[in-house]
Amino acid sequence: MGLTRRGRVVPRAPELCGPGYPYNHRMENSRFAVSFADLTVGQFLDRLSSAEAVPGGGSASALAGALGASLISMVCALSTGRPKYEAYESTLARCGEVGRDLAAELMDLADQDAFAYAGYAAALKLPRDTDEERASRRAVIRDAARAASEAPMACVIACTRLAGAAESLAGRSNVQAASDVLVAALLAEAAARGAAENVRINLPATDDEQYADVFNRKLDAALHEIAAVTSQTREAVLSGQPREPEDE
Helix, strand or coil: CEECCCCCEECCCHHHCCCCCHHHHHHCCCHHHCCHHHCCHHHHHHHHCCCCCCCCHHHHHHHHHHHHHHHHHHHHHHHCCCHHHHHHHHHHHHHHHHHHHHHHHHHHHHHHHHHHHHHHHHHHCCCCCCHHHHHHHHHHHHHHHHHHHHHHHHHHHHHHHHHHHHHHHCCCCCHHHHHHHHHHHHHHHHHHHHHHHHHHHHHHHHCCHHHHHHHHHHHHHHHHHHHHHHHHHHHHHHHCCCCCCCCC
């Protein structure tokens, strides 16, 4: 588990934390001492467009999800306390908290993804001149590939919650922000699909067919759920009609 900047605990792959892995030593005193959340948008984009391996698609996907989560919080803030939306107060309170939590979690996952993939890239460069070095390198690559798969997988799972929050708000929040609800849902779907591709590309290097099969089935189920929920959100938003309050 990893501790977020806001004091909440979120999943972290154990492979990222063990001091015994050679690639971890390369990450000490690096740019990863600074979280992406502490950068300006321009600074993050500069890093993303550089020749460095990280941040890459995994971190970009997590950031897209964090933007969607922030939109959820914004919509709730624009709706809470208004008599017109009083019947939806419980939904607004719940979704507002979900949005804030997911924004922080997804920004942490952007950091974790970059750290994990940098570790995998470093593992590929380990020496392989002797049989012992080759065996050690293969083992480190397998562990690093797992870590590089687990961070974006956590992003996909977080996006299922994000898509669900958007669907709950569709037709139950400020009509002036209806398009923002839909954008949040679309960002959730885009982030999940991007993260899923980063999982899939790393799975072969784990050299574990059972592990890969479990992850692929989880991905397929999550993406199917997100696509269905996003479609429901689109229909509700485009209808322009208010919906019944959610069951308590």
